[in-house]
Every structure is written in structure tokens, then in C-alpha cells.
Amino acid sequence: MSTTDTTASGIGPVEGASLYSVDNPAPVIEPPRQRTKKTPKSTRGNFELAAWLFMRLSGVVLVVLVIGHLLIQLVLDGGVSKIGFAFVAGRWASPFWQVWDLLMLWLAMLHGTNGLRTVINDYAERPNTRLWLKGLLYTATVFTILLGTLVIFTFDPNIR
Amino acid sequence: MATPVLDKADAAGSPEPGFADSPYITVTMRIRRFNPEVSAEAVWEDFQLEIDPKERVLDALHKIKWDLDGTLTFRRSCAHGICGSDAMRINGKNRLACKTLIKDINPEKPITVEAIKGLTVLKDLVVDMEPFFQAYRDVMPFLITKETNEPTRERLQTAEDRARFDDTTKCILCAACTSSCPVFWNDGQYFGPAAIVNAHRFIFDSRDEAGEQRLEILNDKDGVWRCRTTFNCTDACPRGIEVTKAIAEVKRALITRRF
Structure with a gap:
């Protein structure tokens, strides 16, 4: 530290009374998560490749599934007014619609989760923030997928 | 030989540059x-x-x-x-x-x-360009061959093979692309466009034999898959390199394993 009389007032640099000097420079602002010689650690896996491919393929399949779903539910044959317990029960009596909805649930959930994982990787800077956001995301995903799958397979039209 | 005579008519005919038509x-x-x-x-x-x-x-x-x-x-x-x-x-x-x-x-x-x-x-x-050059070094931007002996003649290659990676040889490592990439702004662990461009230059070079190795490096979690194709790099490149296209070609090579 220098021995000169530096005032730590908030007025800012006045001539001869700057907070910083050649021997005492201000800290530089480093960008988040800088690359060093030791990082990133190599993982040697194909996960990112698979995730990237999955996004494209599931996206294409989802276009068909979701637009078909919306057409049936909201447009064709009376539109949204026809939807009720009986309508859902009638559809899920057929294995075709069970598979359709199951596929839509899994693909949409994994597609969305992977998208959010990407967003977290891109924008969360601190390791702890990343860990917690991803933990929350994966918990919510597993819960929704399991609950949805359970409902599709154990749906009982005679429930009361 | 006659010495050519400079035609001075133009210089003499033009008016003295005045204050009004100053280019400044x-x-x-x-x-x-x-x-x-x-x-x-x-x-x-x-x-x-x-x-x-x-x-x-x-x-x-x-x-x-x-x-x-x-x-x-x-x-x-x-x-x-x-x-x-x-x-x-x-x-x-x-x-x-x-x-x-x-x-x-x-x-x-x-x-x-x-x-x-x-x-x-x-x-x-x-x-501080050090993180940028570290990413560059990490893709091994130099010729690697499997033969151990010094070659006795030039490594020849056809014009088509040379044209395959011509675009990415133009890189001058100015960091305009990497520092325009929004993924790199928030996460410096990403290799960034410039490193991928320089990997592309060797991956698609028929004389180089470490393409597989470089692809493996870029296949990792901070490699090409983090590219969001925002095209900022292509817009920024002062050499007109089609950076996003080069990244896409590396992605394709990783999926098809053909390069």
C-alpha cells in the first residue's frame, strides 16, 4: 500500500487525490468463467452431440404431434367445446392415442428441459447458481414425466 | 528509348484547392x-x-x-x-x-x-488475449502426421483438396468473431468461433492426420455444440470467412464422421 494521503471519499478522482495509483491499480473486471490452461476439463463423451441431435429430431416429430393434437382438441369436430371427461376417456381407450400422448409428453418435456439446460449453461455464471437451477429443472422434469406417464397408463374411465 | 513526357495539363488545369472544397x-x-x-x-x-x-x-x-x-x-x-x-x-x-x-x-x-x-x-x-489464444492452442492448430520420418519431398495435394479448407485459412486471429459471440460473453469456457475455424482448417486438410483427435476435442461440452448459430461471428469477421458455416461443417463431420 502506498503511504500517500488517499481519501476514500465517494467524490471520485480529484487531482492528486486519486484512490488508485501506479503501485495501487484498480482491479480489472474479468469476464465470467474465463478459460485457463486447466479448464475446461475434458469429458470425452458424446452427450452433447446426442443432445444436439435429439433437439432437432424431437423438434420435427413434435411439430406433427403437437399440431395434430391441437387440431383434434381445438379445431376439428366441434372444437374446444366437445372436450370433457368423456372425450378424454374415449380417446385413451385406444392404445394409439395413449402412445401419441405418451410420446408427446416425453418428447416435449425432454426437449424443453434440454433447451432450458442450454439456457442455464449460457447465462448462469456462478457454479452454485448453475447447480441449483439445474437441480430444480431436473427435479421438475422427472416429477412431471413420471406423473404424466402414471396417469396415461393407470387412467380409469370408471373412476368416481 | 524515349523518355515519356508527363502530361501536365490536368494538374495545371485544376483549380487550387480552396477552403470551401476541403475534404476535411x-x-x-x-x-x-x-x-x-x-x-x-x-x-x-x-x-x-x-x-x-x-x-x-x-x-x-x-x-x-x-x-x-x-x-x-x-x-x-x-x-x-x-x-x-x-x-x-x-x-x-x-x-x-x-x-x-x-x-x-x-x-x-x-x-x-x-x-x-x-x-x-x-x-x-x-x-488480455490469453484466454483467446489458450482456446486456439487447445485445438492443436498445426500439422500432425503419423509418419515418424522426415518427409523427403513436399506433401502434395490436389487443387480440390486445397479448396476444401481455403476459407478458413484466411483467419488472422484478431478475435473479432470470438468476442462478438454471445455464448462466449457469458461463458469463457466455450472454445469460440476462432478456435473452431482454425480446427476446421486442419480437420479438412487432406495432409493432416489428426482430424479425429481435433473433432473429439470439439465434441466436448464446451465445443461446437454450444454454437447457437446467431451469425454474429460471420458478420464480424474482417476477412469475410463464413465462420458459422465452418462451425456447421465441423458439426456435420462429427455426426457423419466423414471429413
Whole structure:
């Protein structure tokens, strides 16, 4: 530290009374998560490749599934007014619609989760923030997928 | 041989350049200054100068440094768009100061000049390029062959094989692309466009035999799959390299394993 009389007032640099000097420079602002010689650690896996491919393929399949779903539910044959317990029960009596909805649930959930994982990787800077956001995301995903799958397979039209 | 006689009619006929048709205009250069030895804060400082609009931003910076304020700090070496040391953010876009003409960037308004983003600013327009060069080194940007003996003749290659990676040989490592990439701004662990471009240059070179190895490096979690195809890199490249296309070709090579 220098021995000169530096005032730590908030007025800012006045001539001869700057907070910083050649021997005492201000800290530089480093960008988040800088690359060093030791990082990133190599993982040697194909996960990112698979995730990237999955996004494209599931996206294409989802276009068909979701637009078909919306057409049936909201447009064709009376539109949204026809939807009720009986309508859902009638559809899920057929294995075709069970598979359709199951596929839509899994693909949409994994597609969305992977998208959010990407967003977290891109924008969360601190390791702890990343860990917690991803933990929350994966918990919510597993819960929704399991609950949805359970409902599709154990749906009982005679429930009361 | 007769010595040719210079026709002086043109020079004599043109009128003396008067005050009214002076090529000089007044421009305001708004430069983001940062000097850790004075203040922890970066500030925008305006400089007014008379300059020919056909001159470059680098000439304006020189005028400031030489005539107005000698403390202005920036990098430049060749000043002709080859060495890649004067990449900076001019009017919000990454360009080389030595290839940007004043007349092309609307001199009516103040011209903003700041350091490239995503790297530590050391002083004024000078950034710490080390993380950028580390990513470059990490893709092994040199010829690797399996043969152990020194070759006794040139490594020949067809014109088509040479054309395959011609675009990516143009890179001058100015960091304009990498520091325009929003993924790199928030996560410096990403290799960044420049490193991928230089990997592409060797992956698709028929004489090189370590393509597989480089692809494996870029297949990792901070490699090509983090590219969001925002095309910022392609827009920023002062050499006109189709950076996003090169990245896409590396992605395709990874999926098909053909390169």
C-alpha cells in the first residue's frame, strides 16, 4: 500500500487525490468463467452431440404431434367445446392415442428441459447458481414425466 | 528509348484547392477509456477532430494519440488488416480499425470505439488475449502426421483438396468473431468461433492426420455444440470467412464422421 494521503471519499478522482495509483491499480473486471490452461476439463463423451441431435429430431416429430393434437382438441369436430371427461376417456381407450400422448409428453418435456439446460449453461455464471437451477429443472422434469406417464397408463374411465 | 513526357495539363488545369472544397470534416470520436491506475470506472471520452472521411478509424485514433491525448492506449501493428491486432467494437460492431473508413460508419453522429467484449480490459482498448489464444492452442492448430520420418519431398495435394479448407485459412486471429459471440460473453469456457475455424482448417486438410483427435476435442461440452448459430461471428469477421458455416461443417463431420 502506498503511504500517500488517499481519501476514500465517494467524490471520485480529484487531482492528486486519486484512490488508485501506479503501485495501487484498480482491479480489472474479468469476464465470467474465463478459460485457463486447466479448464475446461475434458469429458470425452458424446452427450452433447446426442443432445444436439435429439433437439432437432424431437423438434420435427413434435411439430406433427403437437399440431395434430391441437387440431383434434381445438379445431376439428366441434372444437374446444366437445372436450370433457368423456372425450378424454374415449380417446385413451385406444392404445394409439395413449402412445401419441405418451410420446408427446416425453418428447416435449425432454426437449424443453434440454433447451432450458442450454439456457442455464449460457447465462448462469456462478457454479452454485448453475447447480441449483439445474437441480430444480431436473427435479421438475422427472416429477412431471413420471406423473404424466402414471396417469396415461393407470387412467380409469370408471373412476368416481 | 524515349523518355515519356508527363502530361501536365490536368494538374495545371485544376483549380487550387480552396477552403470551401476541403475534404476535411469534423467528427466526434467517443472512446471508452479505462485506466486502472486512475479509476476503477470506465468512462466515455469525446474527442473532436478534423479528418478526411476517406481515412480510417485507426487514423483517427492515431490523430488522437499523437496530437490530442498521448495516454490513449490501443494495439495496432501492420495497420493494413493482416496482423489482426486492432480489432475493436466500433459503433457497436466488431471491426478492424484499420479496415473501417470514417465515411462508412456515419460520421454525422459520434463514433463510439470500445474494447472487444468477453475479454479482460487492461487499459482503454487493450484486452488480455490469453484466454483467446489458450482456446486456439487447445485445438492443436498445426500439422500432425503419423509418419515418424522426415518427409523427403513436399506433401502434395490436389487443387480440390486445397479448396476444401481455403476459407478458413484466411483467419488472422484478431478475435473479432470470438468476442462478438454471445455464448462466449457469458461463458469463457466455450472454445469460440476462432478456435473452431482454425480446427476446421486442419480437420479438412487432406495432409493432416489428426482430424479425429481435433473433432473429439470439439465434441466436448464446451465445443461446437454450444454454437447457437446467431451469425454474429460471420458478420464480424474482417476477412469475410463464413465462420458459422465452418462451425456447421465441423458439426456435420462429427455426426457423419466423414471429413
